[in-house]
Amino acid sequence: MNEKINVLISEEEVNKKIKSLGEQISKDYEGKELHLICVLKGGVFATCELAKHISVPLSIDFMSVSSYGDGFVSSGRVKIIKDLDDSIEDKDVLIVEDIIDSGNTLKYLVDLLNTRKPNSVKICTLLDKPDRRTTDVAVDYVGFQIPDKFVVGYGLDYMQKYRNLPYIGVIE
Numbered sequence: 001m002n003e004k005i006n007v008l009i010s011e012e013e014v015n016k017k018i019k020s021l022g023e024q025i026s027k028d029y030e031g032k033e034l035h036l037i038c039v040l041k042g043g044v045f046a047t048c049e050l051a052k053h054i055s056v057p058l059s060i061d062f063m064s065v066s067s068y069g070d071g072f073v074s075s076g077r078v079k080i081i082k083d084l085d086d087s088i089e090d091k092d093v094l095i096v097e098d099i100i101d102s103g104n105t106l107k108y109l110v111d112l113l114n115t116r117k118p119n120s121v122k123i124c125t126l127l128d129k130p131d132r133r134t135t136d137v138a139v140d141y142v143g144f145q146i147p148d149k150f151v152v153g154y155g156l157d158y159m160q161k162y163r164n165l166p167y168i169g170v171i172e
């Protein structure tokens with residue numbers, strides 16, 4: 001079945017915002033090297049677009065975690081499906097996510113990565129749903145704060161579909 005989807009944030013607005021985040025990050029990390037960690041699967045679109053607008057030397061690694069399964073609600077348990085390939089010791093790490101909702105995923109990831117002796121760990125998320133937060137996490141770069149609606153597109157899925165939409169939509 002195909003759900004009806006309304007546009008919440010257009011493709012143009014998303015790309016413009018990611019460009020400005022990339023420019024800000026480039027300024028903040030001037031003179032340093034940055035290690036991006038893309039949180040799969042949802043973070044892949046935001047990471048690729050963001051990386052294009054970062055001008056400091058950059059490396060990218062991928063980690064796959066899941067807590068939602070195929071539903072609308074977090075299971076509360078974060079499962080590592082694929083760990084990083086490379087050590088992050090002494091690196092300036094920036095985690096890139098599509099969305100922070102309950103905060104469970106990012107809290108788990110930040111705590112885990114901090115045990116691996118990075119020089120710094122910061123967070124960039126395209127979307128933030130502050131009304132849903134149950135776990136406190138300090139987020140350094142936010143694209144858009146959005147209302148408490150289940151969104152899809154730009155990496156975000158419903159039952160693994162709609163990740164490829166070039167905009168952020170809301171399922172009716």
Ligand SMILES: O=P(O)(O)OC[C@H]1O[C@H](OP(=O)(O)OP(=O)(O)O)[C@H](O)[C@@H]1O
Binds near residue numbers: 069098
């Ligand atoms: O703040 P939270 O409530 O933890 O929600 C945010 C997380 O949920 C989604 O991942 P999901 O577990 O659906 O995996 P996916 O990216 O592979 O779809 C999203 O990509 C974030 O990683």
Ligand code: HPA
Binds near residue numbers: 068149150151
């Ligand atoms: O609104 C959402 N949409 C898709 N995946 C998600 N994971 C957390 N929140 C969301």
